[in-house]
Amino acid sequence: MNDSLINNTAVGDTTNHLVNGATNMLSSDITILNQFLFGLVPYIALTVMVVGSIIRYDREQYSWKTGSSQLLESKQLRRGSIPFHIGILAIFVGHFVGLLTPNAVWHALGVSASTKQLIAMGAGGFFGLICFYGMVILIVRRLTNARVRASGTRMDIAILLVLFAQLILGLGSIFVSVGHLDGQEMLKLMSWAQSIVTFDPTTAAASIASVHWIYKLHILLGMVIFVLFPFSRLVHMLSVPMKYIGRNYQVVRRK
Numbered sequence: 526m527n528d529s530l531i532n533n534t535a536v537g538d539t540t541n542h543l544v545n546g547a548t549n550m551l552s553s554d555i556t557i558l559n560q561f562l563f564g565l566v567p568y569i570a571l572t573v574m575v576v577g578s579i580i581r582y583d584r585e586q587y588s589w590k591t592g593s594s595q596l597l598e599s600k601q602l603r604r605g606s607i608p609f610h611i612g613i614l615a616i617f618v619g620h621f622v623g624l625l626t627p628n629a630v631w632h633a634l635g636v637s638a639s640t641k642q643l644i645a646m647g648a649g650g651f652f653g654l655i656c657f658y659g660m661v662i663l664i665v666r667r668l669t670n671a672r673v674r675a676s677g678t679r680m681d682i683a684i685l686l687v688l689f690a691q692l693i694l695g696l697g698s699i700f701v702s703v704g705h706l707d708g709q710e711m712l713k714l715m716s717w718a719q720s721i722v723t724f725d726p727t728t729a730a731a732s733i734a735s736v737h738w739i740y741k742l743h744i745l746l747g748m749v750i751f752v753l754f755p756f757s758r759l760v761h762m763l764s765v766p767m768k769y770i771g772r773n774y775q776v777v778r779r780k
């Protein structure tokens with residue numbers, strides 16, 4: 526009986542050892558994947574975006590445009606495009622300031638992490654819904670208006686749907702943030718973004734390792750948007766026509 530007890534214990538030890546070994550291997554694989562996705566992919570995506578945009582600007586000036594379909598249909602466009610642009614530009618500024626301003630600055634301004642989390646959820650949610658309203662109109666228009674559809678490209682539809690999916694993930698993340706009102710998850714996301722721009726990929730990947738998958742998916746889709754940027758009409762963002770504001774009027778007749 527003692528022999529079988531010893532044997533069972535030995536088998537148990539071996540099994541534990543194997544399970545621990547497999548768990549360690551799995552967790553080191555996950556760490557490598559995490560390092561790759563959140564430490565390396567952002568640099569690949571940003572390089573494609575910057576280099577791709579420079580090449581397109583240099584070689585294909587005539588394709589550098591918004592690709593406006595206003596001449597084909599303007600009523601629905603105005604109803605969708607204005608809220609879409611108000612929402613997405615506000616979200617863009619919010620992301621830029623919110624993710625890249627060092628925590629020490631927020632601290633000096635007297636804004637605590639939990640207050641900042643509430644502002645991100647409130648302002649992001651408000652402008653996200655405005656953007657959502659505009660995007661639904663734009664997507665319906667692009668898919669159902671025969672003239673608009675015929676004149677557009679597959680990329681026009683793809684980029685709209687990718688932005689829409691990104692918006693849904695962003696809005697979805699607000700529900701997860703409700704469970705982290707102390708702002709600690711947001712500090713990890715800020716640390717990721719700030720470590721990326723200060724060329725510290727190891728800290729970036731480590732900062733984000735434990736956050737909810739919805740934030741991770743949102744960030745990865747953001748990287749997809751960066752990659753698609755030079756191949757889509759998104760390039761028009763780099764040509765904001767500020768000169769329009771100061772130039773003389775032009776008379777444009779309808780017929």
Ligand code: HEM
Binds near residue numbers: 616620650702
């Ligand atoms: C392109 C790169 C992007 C990155 C790296 C990114 C990253 C993030 C992160 C980390 C959060 C969570 C912030 C927090 O809870 O403190 C967030 C939230 C959010 N994102 Fe993005 N995002 C990107 C693009 C976009 C785009 C294009 C949209 C809209 C189409 C968008 C819409 C939202 C919304 C609505 C929220 C929730 C409200 C907020 O916290 O502002 N994001 N994003």
